[in-house]
Amino acid sequence: MRLIRFEDWAKPIAPARREVLSATPEVDEGKPPVLFVPGFGHGAWAFAEFWLEHTAGRGFPAHAVSPRGHGGSADGSGASLRAYAHDVVQAAASLPRQAVLVGQGAGALVVERALARYPARAAVLLAPVLGGWATFGAALRGNPGGTLPAIFGGRLRLSRRQLFSRGVPDAVARGYTERLGRASARAQWQLLLHRAPEPPVGDPPVLVMGSPDDRVVPASALTRAARRYGGAPLLFPGMGHDMMLDTRWQEPIDAILDWLEKGGS
Amino acid sequence: MTTSTDHDSATLWRDGRPVYDRGETVCVVGAGPSGLASIKNLREHGFGVDCYERETGVGGGWNWRHDRSPVYGSAHLISSKPFTQYPDFPMPDDWPDFPHHGQVLSYLERYADHFDLRPHIWFGTEVVKVEPADGTRWDVTTRSTGGYGAERTHRYTAVLVANGHNWSPNLPMYEGLDEFKGRVIHSSAYKDPAELRGKRVLVIGGGNTGCDIAVEAAQQAFRCWHSTRRGYWYAPKYVLGRPADQVNDAILRLRLPLWLRQWLLQRTLRLTVGDLRRFGMRRPDHKIFETHPIVNSQLIYQVGEITRFRQYSVELSDGTEVEPDLVVAATGYQPKFEFLAPETLAATADGRPRLHLHAFSRRHPTLAVAGLLESDSGLLPLVHWQTVAFARWLRLREAEPRRAAEFWAGTVAKEADRRWTGAKVQDTPRHWFEVGHVDYLRALQKMIDGLAAGVKA
Numbered sequence: 001m002r003l004i005r006f007e008d009w010a011k012p013i014a015p016a017r018r019e020v021l022s023a024t025p026e027v028d029e030g031k032p033p034v035l036f037v038p039g040f041g042h043g044a045w046a047f048a049e050f051w052l053e054h055t056a057g058r059g060f061p062a063h064a065v066s067p068r069g070h071g072g073s074a075d076g077s078g079a080s081l082r083a084y085a086h087d088v089v090q091a092a093a094s095l096p097r098q099a100v101l102v103g104q105g106a107g108a109l110v111v112e113r114a115l116a117r118y119p120a121r122a123a124v125l126l127a128p129v130l131g132g133w134a135t136f137g138a139a140l141r142g143n144p145g146g147t148l149p150a151i152f153g154g155r156l157r158l159s160r161r162q163l164f165s166r167g168v169p170d171a172v173a174r175g176y177t178e179r180l181g182r183a184s185a186r187a188q189w190q191l192l193l194h195r196a197p198e199p200p201v202g203d204p205p206v207l208v209m210g211s212p213d214d215r216v217v218p219a220s221a222l223t224r225a226a227r228r229y230g231g232a233p234l235l236f237p238g239m240g241h242d243m244m245l246d247t248r249w250q251e252p253i254d255a256i257l258d259w260l261e262k263g264g265s
Numbered sequence: 266m267t268t269s270t271d272h273d274s275a276t277l278w279r280d281g282r283p284v285y286d287r288g289e290t291v292c293v294v295g296a297g298p299s300g301l302a303s304i305k306n307l308r309e310h311g312f313g314v315d316c317y318e319r320e321t322g323v324g325g326g327w328n329w330r331h332d333r334s335p336v337y338g339s340a341h342l343i344s345s346k347p348f349t350q351y352p353d354f355p356m357p358d359d360w361p362d363f364p365h366h367g368q369v370l371s372y373l374e375r376y377a378d379h380f381d382l383r384p385h386i387w388f389g390t391e392v393v394k395v396e397p398a399d400g401t402r403w404d405v406t407t408r409s410t411g412g413y414g415a416e417r418t419h420r421y422t423a424v425l426v427a428n429g430h431n432w433s434p435n436l437p438m439y440e441g442l443d444e445f446k447g448r449v450i451h452s453s454a455y456k457d458p459a460e461l462r463g464k465r466v467l468v469i470g471g472g473n474t475g476c477d478i479a480v481e482a483a484q485q486a487f488r489c490w491h492s493t494r495r496g497y498w499y500a501p502k503y504v505l506g507r508p509a510d511q512v513n514d515a516i517l518r519l520r521l522p523l524w525l526r527q528w529l530l531q532r533t534l535r536l537t538v539g540d541l542r543r544f545g546m547r548r549p550d551h552k553i554f555e556t557h558p559i560v561n562s563q564l565i566y567q568v569g570e571i572t573r574f575r576q577y578s579v580e581l582s583d584g585t586e587v588e589p590d591l592v593v594a595a596t597g598y599q600p601k602f603e604f605l606a607p608e609t610l611a612a613t614a615d616g617r618p619r620l621h622l623h624a625f626s627r628r629h630p631t632l633a634v635a636g637l638l639e640s641d642s643g644l645l646p647l648v649h650w651q652t653v654a655f656a657r658w659l660r661l662r663e664a665e666p667r668r669a670a671e672f673w674a675g676t677v678a679k680e681a682d683r684r685w686t687g688a689k690v691q692d693t694p695r696h697w698f699e700v701g702h703v704d705y706l707r708a709l710q711k712m713i714d715g716l717a718a719g720v721k722a
Binding site for chain 2 (some may be wrong): 086
């Protein structure tokens with residue numbers, strides 16, 4: 001717990017227009033809102049595809065935020081991880097009730113940082129890209145052409161093979177990869193080199209989920225992430241990195257909502 | 266109203282009156298900014314909470330509907346957002362740097378709803394008495410605001426007092442005040458500049474409220490005099506194109522020695538504002554940081570201190586006599602704890618509680634006061650961490666009584682009174698609980714870290 005926050009005090013993040021897509025249940029059952037945070041290059045649209053409606057259908061108000069520079073949000077060139085986390089905290093604090101944060105891919109890295117500034121009700125790290133050399137190595141081996149330019153500030157390009165399982169039809173997968181944008185060069189570098197996040201405030205339960213067949217996040221990284229929060233990862237074999245867009249998208253989101261209904265622990 | 270409190274029959278008695286046992290529940294007095302943070306952080310640490318609020322809404326003094334609210338129509342924050350918001354619930358980033366008091370209230374209301382605090386608050390209920398009960402527990406006697414209905418007593422495991430300190434007007438006694446035929450009001454009764462229109466107004470007090478009202482009087486009144494005891498440093502809201510407090514913290518971050526910071530900031534003010542004497546203000550009789558900061562860039566011309574009132578005029582220390590028909594005394598507020606016996610807070614003869622970090626009772630480990638601070642930044646961040654520290658302290662007491670006792674004896678009970686300010690603050694009645702936010706938070710950090718070391722084990 002760090003009380004002295006000169007960076008927050010002396011250099012607050014400037015506001016930027018944020019895109020938040022929502023789906024709300026027809027009847028308010030008092031369930032907590034769920035805020036989805038997409039990974040680098042993705043926008044809120046990735047969750048609008050299937051998960052938002054499904055979540056709302058099960059009685060949870062569902063929202064997805066695009067961090068600056070992503071999706072329909074304002075330009076975010078030069079944005080840091082701190083700016084992305086700021087966008088997530090702002091979106092969460094604007095909801096009427098205490099929210100659950102769900103971060104996918106590098107969005108999990110952003111959610112970790114947001115948890116240090118907002119007492120979420122619970123958090124889910126989904127196929128979390130928390131940086132580190134193992135993840136970098138896997139990306140270099142699996143997709144050298146898309147990864148190398150990022151070292152020099154170019155765009156990190158993820159391929160269809162990295163993101164989706166074979167079950168996703170080619171045309172559909174191409175449609176998704178064509179919609180991908182990019183994170184700022186600074187944030188991409190911060191994937192590799194960043195300070196460890198401050199501990200979460202309010203001690204929320206944290207669930208780590210992923211797939212052993214994810215070509216972006218090695219199984220060892222998943223286990224390490226889960227261990228940090230005192231648990232084991234919940235695994236969905238056969239799925240790709242973008243679990244919310246895969247053919248079997250319903251399994252992980254149902255698992256998340258079941259976990260929340262059981263009190264999230 | 267839904268509450269978690271359905272009374273089981275009383276099993277305890279005190280002076281022939283029933284006492285309802287609330288078990289491990291903690292009592293919070295007041296649902297203003299400090300009270301709301303208390304409820305939220307105690308709940309977050311797993312405690313049941315009963316909060317008593319004499320008004321019918323949250324927000325305390327920031328809620329202008331409340332009869333004790335000191336806010337006036339134009340009141341704005343003078344600390345920028347990062348220093349004003351709760352550290353774990355930011356204000357919307359598209360709000361201005363210095364929000365209006367109405368925005369602060371809506372922020373507090375959203376905080377209460379977001380964390381679902383209202384079910385724990387008993388509105389329209391005032392606390393009459395807080396007395397130590399067996400061991401370290403507390404009997405809290407309440408009744409409906411205004412004194413209707415019967416009194417009820419509940420027993421709690423701990424009490425967090427968050428009744429605020431800006432509601433009981435402080436009116437100094439001046440010679441001849443009784444004979445004065447004009448109107449005299451305290452600034453808490455001032456709401457709208459229309460009240461000043463066409464009048465001859467004397468504003469007393471060089472604090473932030475006094476300065477705001479003096480500026481409005483200068484624009485609205487027929488004639489205006491502003492009486493202050495000393496010259497102050499007046500900080501503008503912005504320097505170098507950024508909120509001044511943010512610039513100050515960028516300098517604080519460098520951990521420069523105080524004299525160098527004072528020189529730097531006095532130099533910056535000199536360059537951006539200029540010599541205040543040219544605007545008819547007096548030269549400050551102290552260095553910067555030695556009084557509560559005054560943020561105002563529109564103020565010009567002051568008169569001296571008041572010597573005495575006459576029937577139709579007021580005599581000033583510089584020998585002049587002015588003839589106001591309205592006197593607004595912006596002379597501040599007195600902290601007041603009517604429901605607590607003075608010895609409970611180890612108060613001095615003039616009623617200043619003596620508390621560890623201005624918050625924790627040294628005599629009663631389960632009693633604390635939240636928000637009894639004047640800070641060079643906003644209050645909410647400090648209150649947030651005070652209440653987190655109190656919640657963690659209660660948790661440690663429960664989990665590891667032995668280590669908790671060691672911690673208590675080693676830090677809270679032992680540490681001498683000190684002031685958490687970088688500079689030597691002027692010793693006037695309004696400055697005894699003045700703190701510097703960085704020094705104060707460092708001290709709180711030390712306490713919270715010390716408590717955490719125990720909780721982990």
